[in-house]
Amino acid sequence: MLFKDFFDAPCGLRYMLESLQLVSSCGRSRLLSSEMLVSQGDIEESYKKLRIAYRTIYETDGVTGSALASLKHKLMCLRDISGTISRLANKVVLDDIDLFEIKYIALLAGAVRGYLEELKLGVIEIPDLEDVVKILDPDGMRVESFYVYDSYSKELGRIRGELKKLQGLEIGRDKAATTDSRITELIERERLLERKIRENLSDLLREHAESIKLAVDSLGDLDVLLAKCLQIKEMGLCFPEISSDGRTSYEGMFHPQILSVYEEYNKLHADFGGEKKRFTPIDIEFVHIPISIIGANMGGKTVVLKMLALNQLLFQFGFGIPAKRAEIEIKDEVRICIGDEQDELSGLSSFAGEIKAIDGVLQSAAQGKKLLALIDEPARTTNPIEGTALVAALLNVLKDSEISLIITTHYNIPGEFFRRLRVNGLVNGKMDYRLGETKSGDIPHEAINIAKSLKVNEQWIGEAEKFLDKKIID
Amino acid sequence: MSFISEIQKFNSLSIVGLEKNTGKTVCLNYILDRLPSQNYKVAVTSIGIDGESKDQVTGTAKPEIILKEGTYFSTSEVYYSRRNLLSELVEITGERSSLGRIVTAKVLRGGKVMLGGPSSAASLRRWKEGVKKFDVDLTIIDGALSRMSSGSPAISESLIITTGAAYSIDMERLVRRTKYVVGLVGIDKAEPSVRDRFMDIERGVWGIDLNGGLVDFHLESSLTVDKVKDDITKNSSHVFVSGALTDRFLNMISDSDRVKDIVLVVRDFTKMFVTEEAYRNFLRRGGNLRVLQKSRLIAVCVNPVSPRGVVLDSGTLCGKLGEALQLPVYDIVKCGDVI
Structure with missing residues (x-):
């Protein structure tokens, strides 16, 4: 590629x-x-x-x-x-x-x-x-x-010398009747000679x-x-180590683009004394066991996938890496499935597009390729019952492969055959974006709290809470 | 004073024709031939695809540009390969045209060449800056048909206008139309303090209010004027239109009770996209118009021969134009030697 x-x-x-x-x-x-x-x-x-x-x-x-x-x-x-x-x-x-x-x-x-x-x-x-x-x-x-310099050919120098002299006469208006034809002849010879020299x-x-x-x-x-080099200096990037034991680990990983957006925001809002936006650097380490990242909405799960994708590509194109320290395993392929795979032009719906993309990952896996596959919320566009089954099966199928599969999900996936990393989430009303290992498959229930913090329609959120209470009582 | 020595007072010159076949190329050749060749360097180019050996529109014969030894010229790759002179290629510029990249060369033995240089005002400015490294004393731009922008003072300090029977074969009309354009070129500069305030504004319509404060009328262009008509005319001493001045905007000022109290300012005459009638009406109503930048109009050259063969009387035409314009007017084809 x-x-x-x-x-x-x-x-x-x-x-x-x-x-x-x-x-x-x-x-x-x-x-x-x-x-x-x-x-x-x-x-x-x-x-x-x-x-x-x-x-x-x-x-x-x-x-x-x-x-x-x-x-x-x-x-x-x-x-x-x-x-x-x-x-x-x-x-x-x-x-x-x-x-x-x-x-x-x-x-x-x-x-x-x-x-x-x-x-x-x-x-x-x-x-x-x-x-x-x-x-x-x-x-x-x-x-x-x-x-075509005169010094390429003695004859060329001679012709040009004579032409100059004749043209001088022309300006002096005392030329003989034969001058015109002589000039034409010389120019023709000059042209042929120039052509020959260009050929040589x-x-x-x-x-x-x-x-x-x-x-x-x-x-x-x-x-x-x-x-x-300049980019490494200006963005504060690091030189990565090449991993020899299949492990990839990042310390203090960041996303330069998001960082720059924050810096821009902070610059704009500096005068208002508001709270500054800070990017939380992320530490992560993985081998070939599938990983599912769970956690609250707006907790930066997708950003983690994007950083992993970006860093792997930067590594394999020889760039500085946006992290404090990085040790990276070389991969044969990098598969990124983030965002909507919908393709109206070829008649694929969001779901079909995504399923096709995941199938591509599995095909590469079957060929024994070393792969970094990053999939953001697989099967999220379908019902949660079948969605959960599809995601659990995907993790299961790849559990013994050479593939580093990392997904994010809101589904509750049971089982012990994969690693769960959880975004720390809302702590005292503030988002902690760091990742922590967790055994439990229980996904966090913070969606309504986060929606509330966005100050949207109160009636809507209130009704949602009632529905939730009712369901729990039922 | 000959107009050749007048040209030498400036670092840049544009030649603009009011119509095709008004003798622009003849005029350019005349000037190139008579400018000194010792200790005086000239760089010349032509806007767009001018410089064809045959006129693209009417098919009439059109003289090629004749260059002397030592002159720098910029033209397209295709025209460069067809040159009829000996020249040393000194630069391939970053500009492009439909006929390939624009290259710059120095003439080693005089002859003829077709010129087809940069085609936008911005690229002409870059060209003018770019040839400075060859220590040229004068840059000449052969402007194109109805491309008044190539005569903008932002590009050239001085200007020669060519007009003639191709523009109109009705002598009275020819004189009147030429006088109108020459009048636009001659619009006086605004006073220095006003120029300083408006010079760096690149967008919109601005004003100076009666208390001397700078006001942005938040207009994208003078086309959308109706929205803030009253704001503009009621409290302003100066109104600056940074882009094109249109009839609509001009009429709005003309129709205002305060027309005599407002000074309307445009960047330069090439931004005047108004009809003669609207402009005359504005002046009749006592309107004041000023520019930020002004080119020095050196001369008007006429070609009394129209492409269809109608020949106006050269002496009468030069006389009438000279009287109307109060400027030197030359028929270069006829009386070139006596200038």
């Missing part, structure tokens, strides 16, 4: 991408089209690079901000020249614009290599394109411009097509790496 396949997953990956301060479109497209890392080696390698880069930039004395700023400025000038590269590979004769693009990138790569050396940042290797520069800069000017240049450059492409890609990767 590619990064872009998860882009719209309801866990906040889009927010992480949007807050990543990429400076080039190449960086963005490299990230979007990157494959989810599933091998230990790849993930180790990616975090090794990230750690070194982070340390070099933010934890080394004497690293000058100016070299870093110049490096970023250079990356800002990075353009997508994939069109030019594919024309080159397809043996098309390049025009001046293509040649300019290649020269521009070759000079840019050289400059970036210089800055990386200055910063002692060797984690990303940018190919040396000096040979390409030599081809396109015959006069050694190192200027970001291009035309294209042939010469074709040998370097691979390294040019590699240079553009690695410049894009460098942009991504620097942006990830």
